[in-house]
Structures are given as C-alpha cells and as structure tokens.
Amino acid sequence: GQGSLVNISPKLLAEVPGEVHLDLEREGVIKDPFKNFEAQECSWMEEQEWWYRKTFIPHKDLDGKQVEIVFEGLDTFATIFLNGHKLGSHANMYTPCIVDGTKHLVFNQENELVVYFASPLTAVAGYHVEHLECANNTHERIYARKMDMGYGWDFGVRLVTVGIWKDVYLKGIDTVESKDAFIYSELKNGYANLHLEYRLINYVAHEVKTKITLELSGIGFDHELRTEYEYLLLPREERKIKEVLRVDQPKLWWPHTIGEPHLYYLKTEVKNEAERLLSGFQQRIGFREVRLLMQEKGDNRFIFEINGQKVFVKGANWIVPDAIPARVSKEKYGELIERAVEANMNMFRIWAGGIIESRHFYEFCSEKGIMVWQDFPYTCSDYPESEEFLEVAREEAEVIVKSLRNYPSLVFWNGNNENLWQYKYGQVIYKEVLPEVCRRLDGTRPYWPGSPFGGYYPNSREAGNHHNWEVWHEQKPYQAYAEDDSRFISEYGLQGSCHLATLRRGIGDEYLKDTALWQNYNQCKGKMDFSEASVAIHNYQNVIEFHNAVFKKLNCYTVDWGEVKNVKDFVFYTQLAQATGIKFGIEHFRRRKYKCGGSLFWQYNDIWPSVSWSCIDYELRPKLLYYYAKKAYAPVAVSFNKSGHKVEVWGVNDDLQPFQGELQILLLGFNGNILEQKKIKIELAADSAEKLTQIKTEEFSGEKTFLYAALYRAQEMVSNNFYYFLPYSKLHLAETKLDWRVQKVEREKNITKIDLVIKSAHLARGVFLDSESGILVADDNGFDLPANQERRVNLKIQDFEGGLTIKALNSPEQEIIIKSC
Missing domain, CATH: 2.60.40.10 (Immunoglobulins)
Incomplete structure (x- = not known):
C-alpha cells in the first residue's frame, strides 16, 4: 500500500513493501544508486531517522476480535505506534514483528499507524566492538541483525537499507x-x-x-x-x-x-x-528424507542422500537478487530458479550475508526440485558471546527454523560463512545455540557448524566442506583446481564482467569509452595479497572498480585471451576466463564423484550491475559461465584430464540407469583435417564417474591441433568437449569468418525466438552471440566451432529491438540482421 515517508520536507509518498532509497529515487530526491558513484552520494541516508505514517479504517469484520498488526519484515531498528500509543519495538530484519493493536484500534473512523526507524548507525553506536574482528572493517554490522552485504562486500555496493520491506496486514484472532x-x-x-x-x-x-x-x-x-x-x-x-x-x-x-x-x-x-x-x-x-553421509569405505565423505539415494550436488551459491531486497519480484525468483533447472543444477547454498529468502524462493525450489542449503545469517566476522546476544541468536533461529522447516526443498542447515575458519568469537552460537534449536524444532535435516568446517583445521580438505580461494584470491591459475582433493567444495570462483548492456545500467558511456581506462587495465600485472584486495573495496581507482572489478586479479586470468582494447574486449575476455576456469573446476570435482560429494561454485546471481563471480548478471543476462556450467553439469558428460604425458578421457553419468553409447575422439587440425580418430563402445554404470580411455600426447603439435570428444546415444550426441594443448595466446590459429543464416524467427508477446545456423571455415574459438537490446538467452553460447561443422543455436530474446551480434576470439564482430523484426 501507500503511506507517507516523514524525514525530509515536504513529506514523500512511500510504497510498502518498499525501502527509502526506492522512495527517494522515485520522488527525485536522489539519483539511481546503481549508477556510477551515486551510491556514495546516498551515504547521508545511513545517518538519518525515518518515519512512516499511514491512516486507515479497519474492516468491520475485525470488530470484537483480538487484532494483531503483522509486519512480515522491518529493516531494522523500528518502533511502532498506533494512534499515538507505542505498541512495541523490533530490531531484526530476518524475523517478522507482531504487535497487539486491540486496545488502541478504533472502528468506523481513521486510525494512524506510525513506524519510526532509527539510523542503523546510531542504533548500534553504544556497543563495544573493539575486541572483535570484522571483514571490510564494517564493525557497525556486528550487532545489527540485518543483511551484512548491505554494508559493502567484494561483489556489491554499500547501500544500508531502511524501511518496511515486506507486507503489513491486520490479523483478527x-x-x-x-x-x-x-x-x-x-x-x-x-x-x-x-x-x-x-x-x-x-x-x-x-x-x-x-x-x-x-x-x-x-x-x-x-x-x-x-x-x-x-x-x-x-x-x-x-x-x-x-x-x-x-x-x-x-x-x-x-x-x-x-x-x-x-x-x-x-x-x-x-x-x-x-x-x-x-x-x-x-x-x-513433499514426502522425502535426507541424510548426510560422513563416512564411506573407511574414508571421510560429505555426501547428501535423499530417500536412501546418494545425490551428487551440482549448483552454486545464491545471494540476494538485489541490493534492495524489497524490489525483488516473485517473477524474478521464478526466472532465476527456472534457469538453474535448465543448467542442470540441483542445489543452491543460501549465503549467510544476505537475507532469509522470500517464501516464493523456497516454494519455487520445492516445485522445481532444487535442494536448498540454508546458512544462518552470520558471516565473516566475530560475534559477541554475551548472554544477551546469545538469547537474540536463539530467538532468531527459532523463528527461522519454524518458518522454513516445512519446505521439502530445504535439506541442510549451516551455522555460518567462514567464521570458524577466520574468526575467534561466536563459536558458542554455531556449536551450541543453533544445533540445539535445529534438534528441538526440526530434527529431520542435518545441521553443520559452518562453511567451511571439518578436518584438522576448519578449511582442510581431508573432511567436511572446503572453500578454495587459492585460485583468484591467491591468483593461482585455474588449473590448480586439479590439486583440490576436498570432500565437498562449497565455494570457489572467478570474476567476470556482466554483459555490456547491464554494465551500462551501472556505468555511463563517458567512462566505458575512456581508452586510458583500458590501458590501465592492461598494465595491472603482478600479484596482490588478500589485504590489498580488502582495501581495494574502499579505495576505488575508477568507476568500474567501484562496481567491484579487481583489475590486477582479472588481468592475471585474461592475459592469455588477448589485450583488452575496449569495453567489449573487457566483457568478452573476462567472461571467457571466468567460464573456462570454473568449467575446469566442475569437471575435476565431478570426476571425483562421491570422493567429492558436490560442487557449489561462487556465485549464481548478482545484486547490482557489476563485475563479479556470478553466472547470471543483475538484469538476468546469462554470462558465458552459465552456459559452460550448464554443459559441465550435464547428466551425462565427457571431459579431459591431463595426467603427465597423457590425456585421459572421462565420462560421468548422474542418471540412475547405465549409459550405453559410443565415444568418438578426434585429433583435429584448426583447418578441420582429421589427423586421428577413435570410436569406442562404452557403458557407464549408473551414478558413476569412470576413465574411458587415455591418449599419449608427446608426438602432437599443440600449436595447430586439438582433441575433440563426443558421447553418442543412438546417433544422438549427448555431450562433447574440447582439449587444447596450449593457452589461446600460443595457438597458431588463423582469423576466420563466421557464416550464419537465420532459419526461423517467431515473436510471442515480448519474446523473439530466433533459430540460427552457424559455420566457419576454420576452428572458431568462443563463438559469442549478444544483443545490446533485450535479454538474450541461448541454448548455448561462447562455444567452440570446429572447421566446416554447422551449429544450430536457438535464441530467446526478451524485448528485442535489434542489434544482435556474433563474433569469436578469432573472428570479428558482425551484426545479424533479423528482417522480420
């Protein structure tokens, strides 16, 4: 509904559910906080107090009943008044607030409901936090039971939200x-x-x-x-x-x-x-049971079992789909979850630094068959262990468990994110308070103290779950994932830019066209340590770094793809580097099936237009990582593994019945010549990973050749993969021209469906289809195309107005003209 927001003069119209940044932007008081540096221009709002006022006449059916005023979400330090009478206070974004309005509610005339919000900074100013460590030095969040990432994170903007962010209603008992x-x-x-x-x-x-x-x-x-x-x-x-x-x-x-x-x-x-x-x-x-298997064949394991059946986890870490959670629609939840199903994912980990998600999220996951790993909201910080704070933690956990325990999709409770690994205080919460609440109020799902946790130290690989940030934060090459023998990988990731159209939502062209910006990017060489990266969150060199790009680290992973000359190169190369690295990791972890119980890469989605670890950007445009993960997570998949002077070919089968088919392996020249080929009849056992064959590689010329493998079932290809002996920059790959033809165009409401057939005279690396208008979703993108092979690609573009382009690493960009549009 609507009410008035009282803080500045004159009073402003407030939308509920809503948030003060949305109201002030709508009324022209502030600019879009996502644009350029505008979020910093909004920082004064953190220090303000805010008053919401609403007049209403209650329905006559409530007369004679006990009447509760239910606030499903208040963000965060709120006091509620009805007709001048204080009804109560609330200081927790994660839990609803219910106050009794019976005594002061009047019928047949107007009532005035007022909600006062204290500044989220001044509300916690009296707490002593000097002895507590906190990521990003944002100590003001330690005592605030509100969304941690709102105080600024390495993937998101600092935007400390305030407001009535969920529904409000009167309830008659x-x-x-x-x-x-x-x-x-x-x-x-x-x-x-x-x-x-x-x-x-x-x-x-x-x-x-x-x-x-x-x-x-x-x-x-x-x-x-x-x-x-x-x-x-x-x-x-x-x-x-x-x-x-x-x-x-x-x-x-x-x-x-x-x-x-x-x-x-x-x-x-x-x-x-x-x-x-x-x-x-x-x-x-839903009728289902869940167990966590910790031992198998005398070794440590971390395997999810549903209804007595082991399940290899394939998924990603979920963060709030908007820096202003009140803005996230049911439709956006639905689209994000549907995309995960299409990408063969079966689990989301709800990261601790966000929110307890909307009921729409859990309902969609239950409906679509996506398992949910639920973090409790404690992340990257020490937390107090006073009796007062422990009681807050207990009451909050009781509300969370009661509200979520009936969803069949929810399979796992997790105590925190990275606190047992990197912080000292708060362990009583994760090891005593939370497990007691979960046992008492649920008991049907496993509880785990933290992510990561297990083994001789919290982030060991020998037991429990593991976070691998040696790649990216320590700037090891992505091939170092092959050394990871952890039992379950619950975080690993690489940054990649969002799509150009999304980037322009956040950054003006006057910045993106600055050639000095990209010269600076190419000069960012050498390593930076973790502390430098943390400082970089607050010391921005330019607007794109304000939007979370870490140039020095990105350059480490894009240098083999080419020199970044403009923003289009930056988007393309960073997305390719991200996708290639995480694909490599997924394939490695899947080859270790059940020695490793699952793969959850960081991260699935985004909170604003930025350069981040996501596979789908803020405006729901899939990045190349999405398409690479979709193929790497396929039910039946083929992959390569370098082992000394040999290349192994592996098959993975997640289906619960054997896979019978044919494996085809080709050694190809970049011009399409078949130098060697092999066909093998294979049978992959149900729910297994197996080495299918191996190839000696000493005699091959890696500059001009590559390996291609494909799995077929009854003449239908179910999976294919490419293996290159050298990085792209060292390949002797000629420039090629992509030929294309439009097979079919259909328009249904605001969706344009386009079927393309693409062909190249030489091997084309990273064939990339993009549109600066609309939101393009393909059945595949960023793929390699062997010489003289045709590839059919199906596109769906929402709100398409033209401007469809195609290019590859070794083929210049062309516009594809869609005549019927």
Whole structure:
C-alpha cells in the first residue's frame, strides 16, 4: 500500500513493501544508486531517522476480535505506534514483528499507524566492538541483525537499507488459533507416515469444542485423503497437537536431476460446533528424507542422500537478487530458479550475508526440485558471546527454523560463512545455540557448524566442506583446481564482467569509452595479497572498480585471451576466463564423484550491475559461465584430464540407469583435417564417474591441433568437449569468418525466438552471440566451432529491438540482421 515517508520536507509518498532509497529515487530526491558513484552520494541516508505514517479504517469484520498488526519484515531498528500509543519495538530484519493493536484500534473512523526507524548507525553506536574482528572493517554490522552485504562486500555496493520491506496486514484472532505447524514425513516400506504437529490456542475464558479437518490431495489420489479430529479446549488453554496420517504408496519428492519433485497439498481447518471457521493453514508438502553421509569405505565423505539415494550436488551459491531486497519480484525468483533447472543444477547454498529468502524462493525450489542449503545469517566476522546476544541468536533461529522447516526443498542447515575458519568469537552460537534449536524444532535435516568446517583445521580438505580461494584470491591459475582433493567444495570462483548492456545500467558511456581506462587495465600485472584486495573495496581507482572489478586479479586470468582494447574486449575476455576456469573446476570435482560429494561454485546471481563471480548478471543476462556450467553439469558428460604425458578421457553419468553409447575422439587440425580418430563402445554404470580411455600426447603439435570428444546415444550426441594443448595466446590459429543464416524467427508477446545456423571455415574459438537490446538467452553460447561443422543455436530474446551480434576470439564482430523484426 501507500503511506507517507516523514524525514525530509515536504513529506514523500512511500510504497510498502518498499525501502527509502526506492522512495527517494522515485520522488527525485536522489539519483539511481546503481549508477556510477551515486551510491556514495546516498551515504547521508545511513545517518538519518525515518518515519512512516499511514491512516486507515479497519474492516468491520475485525470488530470484537483480538487484532494483531503483522509486519512480515522491518529493516531494522523500528518502533511502532498506533494512534499515538507505542505498541512495541523490533530490531531484526530476518524475523517478522507482531504487535497487539486491540486496545488502541478504533472502528468506523481513521486510525494512524506510525513506524519510526532509527539510523542503523546510531542504533548500534553504544556497543563495544573493539575486541572483535570484522571483514571490510564494517564493525557497525556486528550487532545489527540485518543483511551484512548491505554494508559493502567484494561483489556489491554499500547501500544500508531502511524501511518496511515486506507486507503489513491486520490479523483478527477469533477465539481459537492454530500456530507453528510442523509437517514431516517418515518413509516406510510401501507407505509413509505424515506427521503433523502444531499448537492450538484458546484465547477466550470459556471452553471451546473444536473440529479439525485434514485434507491431503495430490498425485496418485482418486479423491482427497481426509480425516477429522475433535478437541475440547479449556479456557485459555494452549495444547500441543500431534497427528499421524498414513499415506500408502506416496510419490516421493526428488531433486529434479534424479527424479520428479512430487508435491502434495495439505489443508487444515479448525471449526467450532457451529461449523464456523476459526483458523487453519495450508502447505504444499513433499514426502522425502535426507541424510548426510560422513563416512564411506573407511574414508571421510560429505555426501547428501535423499530417500536412501546418494545425490551428487551440482549448483552454486545464491545471494540476494538485489541490493534492495524489497524490489525483488516473485517473477524474478521464478526466472532465476527456472534457469538453474535448465543448467542442470540441483542445489543452491543460501549465503549467510544476505537475507532469509522470500517464501516464493523456497516454494519455487520445492516445485522445481532444487535442494536448498540454508546458512544462518552470520558471516565473516566475530560475534559477541554475551548472554544477551546469545538469547537474540536463539530467538532468531527459532523463528527461522519454524518458518522454513516445512519446505521439502530445504535439506541442510549451516551455522555460518567462514567464521570458524577466520574468526575467534561466536563459536558458542554455531556449536551450541543453533544445533540445539535445529534438534528441538526440526530434527529431520542435518545441521553443520559452518562453511567451511571439518578436518584438522576448519578449511582442510581431508573432511567436511572446503572453500578454495587459492585460485583468484591467491591468483593461482585455474588449473590448480586439479590439486583440490576436498570432500565437498562449497565455494570457489572467478570474476567476470556482466554483459555490456547491464554494465551500462551501472556505468555511463563517458567512462566505458575512456581508452586510458583500458590501458590501465592492461598494465595491472603482478600479484596482490588478500589485504590489498580488502582495501581495494574502499579505495576505488575508477568507476568500474567501484562496481567491484579487481583489475590486477582479472588481468592475471585474461592475459592469455588477448589485450583488452575496449569495453567489449573487457566483457568478452573476462567472461571467457571466468567460464573456462570454473568449467575446469566442475569437471575435476565431478570426476571425483562421491570422493567429492558436490560442487557449489561462487556465485549464481548478482545484486547490482557489476563485475563479479556470478553466472547470471543483475538484469538476468546469462554470462558465458552459465552456459559452460550448464554443459559441465550435464547428466551425462565427457571431459579431459591431463595426467603427465597423457590425456585421459572421462565420462560421468548422474542418471540412475547405465549409459550405453559410443565415444568418438578426434585429433583435429584448426583447418578441420582429421589427423586421428577413435570410436569406442562404452557403458557407464549408473551414478558413476569412470576413465574411458587415455591418449599419449608427446608426438602432437599443440600449436595447430586439438582433441575433440563426443558421447553418442543412438546417433544422438549427448555431450562433447574440447582439449587444447596450449593457452589461446600460443595457438597458431588463423582469423576466420563466421557464416550464419537465420532459419526461423517467431515473436510471442515480448519474446523473439530466433533459430540460427552457424559455420566457419576454420576452428572458431568462443563463438559469442549478444544483443545490446533485450535479454538474450541461448541454448548455448561462447562455444567452440570446429572447421566446416554447422551449429544450430536457438535464441530467446526478451524485448528485442535489434542489434544482435556474433563474433569469436578469432573472428570479428558482425551484426545479424533479423528482417522480420
């Protein structure tokens, strides 16, 4: 709804759900904080206090009932007033605020609801933090139970948000209420027990006879499964209800990579003797069980098991899709999750420095078969261990667990991000408070103290989960991933620019066209240590570094792709370097299947237009990493592994049935000549990784040849891959011209679908299709194209207005003219 925002004169219209930066930008008080250095120009807002005011007339149906005012999200240090009376205070962005408005609410006339927000800086000014360490030196966030990344991070802008960021509504309680429902399944042989636990509260001073109806509907039912219970509640009684419903032959919830994520619909109603509805709840549920396997064959492991079946994790780390979380729409969540399914991912890790995500996120993940690893919100900092803070941590965790435990997609609780690895204080939270809450209020999912954690020190590779930042932060080459023998890799990554159209949303052309900027980039050579990188977050040399680019590190990984002469080169080379490195890592970890339990690269999405570790940029344009990860995470995949003077060819099969087919291996010249070839009939066992063959390479001329491998099933290619003996800069690769033809163009609403066929006379490296208008999503992009082979590519472009281009590393950019547009 709308109300007024009282801080500056005159009063401004405020949107709720919303946030003060959005309101002030809409009213012209500030410019877009994402543009150039404008976020720094908004820093004065952190020091202000803000007042929200709303007048309303309550609905007559609430008269005579107890009325709660429910704020699903307040960010963050808030005090609530109704008609001049203080109702309560709240200081936690992650949890809802509920205040009782019954005494001061008046009917048939206007009421005034006021929410006061203290400055997020002054609200914590009285706490002593001198003994506590904190990443980025942002000590003001330690005591603030609010989104950490808002104080500035290496992938995002400092934008300390304030406001009523989720829905607000009045809730009338009519004599009896059901609360805190906990729904979980227990799988048996041929059936499942569906457990339902909740609190039933009688708010009135007389007995109430209740009738409770449970209805379960879904796949495999000819009709609803329905049962009824009756309870007599004594005056003011609160009773814990536990019911068990037997369900024969239920369809199970599976990660989409190994099965169907079957969901059922559970509806519960609480009525009185007169059949009047008093309360109830409804939830989509799934029948599934989860375990974390820590030992196998006498060795340490970190393997997720769903319904008794081991699952290799393929996914990425999820961050909030906007630096201003109030702006994220249900549609944006849906599109991001659908893209993950298409990219063969089966898990997101919800990183600790963001928010407890919207219900839309967890619902979409449950529907699409994406597992969720949920961090509790503690990251890169010491945290207090006082009784007062521990009680805050306990109460917050109780709310989080109760709110998320019914989603089948949620499979894992994790205590923190990098605190056990790098910080001293706060361990009582992760090792005592959080596990106790999870055991008491859930108990159906594993809890783990932190990421990383395990082994003789928290980030060891011998046990638990591991973060690999030797590549990137220590500037080791991406090939160093081959040395990583960790049991589970929950963070690793490389930076790459967002697409040019997205970059222009954040940076003006006057900066991007500056040739001195790119000369400076090419001169950024040599190593920088981690402390230098941390300082760089605050000491920006230019606007693109303000948008998170670390030139010195990026240059280490792009130098083999070519000299950056302009912004288009910068986008292309950084994306190629990022994609190539993470593809290499994914393939390595998958070849170690179940010795390594999974791969979660850093990171999936973005909070603003920037240069970051994401595979999809802020405006939902897939970067080249997205396409490379999609192929590397394919259910059946072929990959190469250099071992001494040999190159091994590996196959990975995630399907739960064997793969039978043919492996074709070619040694090709850049001009398309076949120098050697081999065809092998193969069978990959179900859910396995196997070395298929190996090739001696001493006699090959790496400057002019490459290896190509493809897996076929019944004449259909299911996976292919390329192996180059030398970096791109050392290859003797001629310039080529890409030939293309448009096969078909269709327009449906705001989506343009284009089918292209592409061909090249010589090997084309990194064929890149882009559009500066609209949002382009292809079935593949950034691919290599052997000489004289045709490649069909399907494009979907949202809001396309022309300007489709094609190029490769060794082929100049051309415009593809789409006549029907």
